Amino acid sequence: MEKTQNNKAWFLVLPVLVIVAFSAVIPLMTVVNYSVNDTFGENEFFWNGLGWFEEMITSDRMHAALGRQVLFSAIILAIEVPLGIFIALNMPKKGFWGSVVLVLMALPLLIPFNVVGTIWQIFGRVDIGLLGHGLAALGIDYNYTNDPLDAWITIIVMDVWHWTSLVALLCYAGLQSIPQAYYQAARIDQASRWSVFRFIELPKMAGVLLIAVLLRFMDSFMIYTEPFVLTGGGPGNSTTFLSQFLTQKAVGQFDLGPAAAFSLIYFLIILLMCFILYNWMQRVGTQEKEGGQ
Numbered sequence: 039m040e041k042t043q044n045n046k047a048w049f050l051v052l053p054v055l056v057i058v059a060f061s062a063v064i065p066l067m068t069v070v071n072y073s074v075n076d077t078f079g080e081n082e083f084f085w086n087g088l089g090w091f092e093e094m095i096t097s098d099r100m101h102a103a104l105g106r107q108v109l110f111s112a113i114i115l116a117i118e119v120p121l122g123i124f125i126a127l128n129m130p131k132k133g134f135w136g137s138v139v140l141v142l143m144a145l146p147l148l149i150p151f152n153v154v155g156t157i158w159q160i161f162g163r164v165d166i167g168l169l170g171h172g173l174a175a176l177g178i179d180y181n182y183t184n185d186p187l188d189a190w191i192t193i194i195v196m197d198v199w200h201w202t203s204l205v206a207l208l209c210y211a212g213l214q215s216i217p218q219a220y221y222q223a224a225r226i227d228q229a230s231r232w233s234v235f236r237f238i239e240l241p242k243m244a245g246v247l248l249i250a251v252l253l254r255f256m257d258s259f260m261i262y263t264e265p266f267v268l269t270g271g272g273p274g275n276s277t278t279f280l281s282q283f284l285t286q287k288a289v290g291q292f293d294l295g296p297a298a299a300f301s302l303i304y305f306l307i308i309l310l311m312c313f314i315l316y317n318w319m320q321r322v323g324t325q326e327k328e329g330g331q
Contacts (some may be wrong), residue, residue, distance in 0.1 A: 044242050045073070053309070063255075066270075069298045069301055069302060070298070070302065071083070071101050071299035072294050072295055072298035072299075073090055073091070073295065073299040073302055074086060074087060074090070075267075075295065076089075076199065076295050077294065077295070084317035086295060089295075090295045090296045090298070090299035090300075091299045091302075091303065092144055093296055093299070094296055094299050094300045094303055095303070099275075099283065100147075100280075100283060100300065102275065103275075103278055103279060103280050103283040104281075104307075106276075106277070106278070106279055107222075107259060107279045110193075110194070110258060110261070110279065111255055111258040111259045113194055114197055114198070114201075114254060115251065115254060115255060115258070116196065117194070117198055117202075118197075118198055118201060118202045118205050118322060119205055119247070119250065119251060119254070121198070121202050121205070121206075121249075122202050122203075122204070122205025122206040122208075122209055123206075123209050123243070125143075125202065125206040126205075126206045126209035126210040126212075126213055127205075127208075127209075127235070127239070127316070129143075129206070129210055131213075135330060137155070140207070140210075141206055143203040143206055144203060144207065144257065146199060146203050147200075147201075147203055147204060148203075149184050149200070151263035151264055152263050152267055153266075154196065154200050154261060154263075154267075155196075155264040155265070155266065155267025155268045156267055158192060158196040158264075158268055159267060159268050159293075162182050162268075163178075164180065165179060170182075173318065183269070183272070183273065184273055185273065186273050186274070186277070189268075189272070189273060189276060189277050190271045190276070190277065191244050191265070193268060193269065195276060196264060196268065197258065197261070197264065200264070201254060203251045204250065204253065204254070205254060208246040208247070208249060208250045209243050209246060209247060209250065211241040211246055212243035212244075212245065212246040212247070213242070213243065215242060215271075216238065216239065216242045220238050221234070221238070225238055226239060234316070248319050248320075250315070251314065251315065251319065252253065252312055252316060255312065255315060256308060256312060257306055257329045259280075259307075259311065260280075260281055260308065261279060262279070262281035262282060262285070265277050265279065265282070266282055270308075271286075280304055280307075282298055283300075284297060284301055284304060287300060288301075291292065307319060
C-alpha cells in the first residue's frame with residue numbers, strides 16, 4: 039500500500055522564507071548591486087564590473103587590517119579556548135556554589151558591547167582608572183591611547199574577560215552530560231587526571247567545543263564595537279580591524295562601491311575560514327577516535 043505524500047506542511051516554512059528574504063537576501067542584492075556599479079547619486083548607476091573588487095584586493099590598508107584581524111583572532115582562540123576548558127573543569131558541578139558560579143560566569147555575557155568598551159576605556163585611564171592608575175603607581179609605563187602594544191594588550195584582555203565565560207559555560211554543559219559511571223571506572227583503573235581528561239572529558243566536550251571555537255572565531259573576526267569605543271582604531275591604525283576599515287569606507291568616506299565590494303570579500307573570508315576550521319576540527323576528532331580504537 040502506497041503512502042500518500044502530504045506536503046502542505048511546507049507552507050509553514052513560507053513565513054520564515056519571507057522574513058529571510060526581507061532581512062537578508064534583498065539587502066545582500068543591494069550590496070551586490072553597489073559592488074559592481076558606480077554611482078554619483080540620484081540613483082544613477084554606471085557599470086564598473088570587478089573594478090571595486092580589484093581595488094580592495096590590492097589595497098595595502100586592507101592587507102594590513104586583514105593581518106591584524108587574523109593575528110587578533112588567533113590570539114583570542116589560543117587564550118580563551120584553553121582558559122575556558124580549565125575554568126569549566128574546576129567549576130562546582132552541583133549545589134549552592136554551583137549555581138552562584140554559573141550566575142557569575144554569565145554576567146559578562148549580559149553586558150552590551152558598547153558598555154564593555156566604555157568600562158575598559160575608563161578602567162584603563164591613567165588618571166581615574168583603577169587599572170591605569172594602579173600600573174602607574176607600580177612604575178609601569180602604561181597608556182593604551184599612545185602605545186600600540188598597550189592598546190593591543192588592553193583589547194585582548196577585554197575580550198578575554200568578556201567572552202571566556204561563553205567557552206566555559208559550553209564546556210561545562212558538555213561535562214555535565216558525562217555519566218558518573220565513566221569516572222567510577224576511571225577510579226577503579228587508577229587512571230591519572232590527565233588520562234581522565236584526555237580519554238573521557240575531552241571527547242565528550244568535542245561537540246560543544248567545536249561550537250565554541252566557531253562562535254569565538256566568527257565573533258573575534260567580526261569584532262567592531264568594543265575596540266572602536268576603546269581606542270577608535272588607534273593609536274594610528276594599530277587596532278583598526280576589518281570591520282572598522284569597512285566602516286571607514288562606507289560611513290567615513292562614503293565610498294559605497296568599494297565598501298560594498300569589501301563587505302562581500304569580508305563575508306567570503308569569514309565563510310572560508312569557518313569552513314576550513316570546521317573541517318580541520320572534524321578531521322582531528324575523527325583521527326583521535328580511530329587512534330583510540
